[in-house]
Amino acid sequence: MILIKDAFVNGKRQDILIEGNKIKKIGEVKKEEIENAEIIDGKNKIAIPGLINTHTHIPMTLFRGVADDLPLMEWLNNYIWPMEAKLNEEIVYWGTLLGCIEMVRSGTTTFNDMYFFLEGIAKAVDESGMRAVLAYGMIDLFDEEKREKEIKNAEKYINYINSLNNSRIMPALGPHAPYTCSKELLMEVNSLAKKYNVPIHIHMNETLDEIKMVKEKTGMEPFVYLNSFGFFDGVRVITAHCVHLTDEEIKIMKEKNINVSHNPISNLKLASGIAPIPKLLNEGINITLGTDGCGSNNNLNLFEEIKVSAILHKGVNLNPTVVKAETAFNFATKNGAKALNIKAGEIKEGYLADIVLINLDKPYLYPKENIMSHLVYAFNGFVDDVIIDGNIVMRDGKILTVDEEKVYEKAEEMYEILRS
Numbered sequence: 001m002i003l004i005k006d007a008f009v010n011g012k013r014q015d016i017l018i019e020g021n022k023i024k025k026i027g028e029v030k031k032e033e034i035e036n037a038e039i040i041d042g043k044n045k046i047a048i049p050g051l052i053n054t055h056t057h058i059p060m061t062l063f064r065g066v067a068d069d070l071p072l073m074e075w076l077n078n079y080i081w082p083m084e085a086k087l088n089e090e091i092v093y094w095g096t097l098l099g100c101i102e103m104v105r106s107g108t109t110t111f112n113d114m115y116f117f118l119e120g121i122a123k124a125v126d127e128s129g130m131r132a133v134l135a136y137g138m139i140d141l142f143d144e145e146k147r148e149k150e151i152k153n154a155e156k157y158i159n160y161i162n163s164l165n166n167s168r169i170m171p172a173l174g175p176h177a178p179y180t181c182s183k184e185l186l187m188e189v190n191s192l193a194k195k196y197n198v199p200i201h202i203h204m205n206e207t208l209d210e211i212k213m214v215k216e217k218t219g220m221e222p223f224v225y226l227n228s229f230g231f232f233d234g235v236r237v238i239t240a241h242c243v244h245l246t247d248e249e250i251k252i253m254k255e256k257n258i259n260v261s262h263n264p265i266s267n268l269k270l271a272s273g274i275a276p277i278p279k280l281l282n283e284g285i286n287i288t289l290g291t292d293g294c295g296s297n298n299n300l301n302l303f304e305e306i307k308v309s310a311i312l313h314k315g316v317n318l319n320p321t322v323v324k325a326e327t328a329f330n331f332a333t334k335n336g337a338k339a340l341n342i343k344a345g346e347i348k349e350g351y352l353a354d355i356v357l358i359n360l361d362k363p364y365l366y367p368k369e370n371i372m373s374h375l376v377y378a379f380n381g382f383v384d385d386v387i388i389d390g391n392i393v394m395r396d397g398k399i400l401t402v403d404e405e406k407v408y409e410k411a412e413e414m415y416e417i418l419r420s
Ligand SMILES: O=c1[nH]cnc2c1ncn2[C@@H]1O[C@H](CO)[C@@H](O)[C@H]1O
Pocket: 057, 072, 076, 080, 081, 084, 114, 115, 116, 136, 137, 138, 174, 176, 203, 206, 266, 292, 293, 296
């Protein structure tokens, strides 16, 4: 049991009692209700639900800063893909641990990932104590032999993740995008998603170039094309980016209950564009937030996405009322939980105990009122305590699950292999 005593939670001072991996009670907890509970003094702290990052390529922490100021296709073809050819389970393991440390330190408790070498990723996630949905990133480049290999791999990894029997680590399918995956592969992904009851995580409509490629090949916009062969039917889908969309595509997204992972910083940095978030919100489409990988962000601090998503659309629409503070905060919490189908993203009785505490004694959090506003517009993301699945992962700024110094040392060593 863990008791967070007297924290500022859901608008007032209350206790939070955690039993097992769930929130047992919120309110006043009496002495008789706790046996041997570990007590965290929350007096000067606020408690928020752990943030949920819905689009990452977590081992890409090791690609931070290696290829800046480039457009997507050049970035992928000339820099990222050649370096990724050198990856192995060990490199990916250390890169993932580095990413987990960064996410925990900035208040993220769950991430939705798409990458390769999932055994290394899963091992690191398990050790770090984080919660993650892991998809094997499939790319067949319209080649039949590659397609068969990718499908085999995807199935192998779903079975592998399931065999871990760890409720914090869930499998998904990650076809990279309609410009790198054949129709046959995408159709197979839809059937596998139904067969294994796992979600699909895919890049959609990130750049004008890629949309042009899809249109030249198929005569249709990407969402229209995928919808034409039932890709969205009977499955839960999280689409990353969704920057350039036609009205017809938005209609499909609404009809098919698509979950959008909005990645404003990656989209700005790669000069991909700005997603029409207010328009999607008006249609009632579920908007969540993602950082994307550290090759295009270049960090995993989701508080930056919260702030950028709250201010960017005001500026673009010349309207300060689109994406209000709480709306942006919900993108990173409640909405993310909905997209990933986990009982988290809110501090509520019966919900998963994924809780972040922030010490209010920080210059940028004074005066101590209007906390929601501070979290969105003033905070820099350095949190103090992190509880995931009922376990204390960070306490007073110290990570308890991994040896940080060792990870930093290894990250440098792995980077040397990648750049050589
Ligand atoms: O923003 C992006 N758009 C397209 N591909 C990306 C982006 N960021 C990373 N990757 C690439 O996606 C694959 C994982 O399945 C990796 O090759 C990764 O480099």
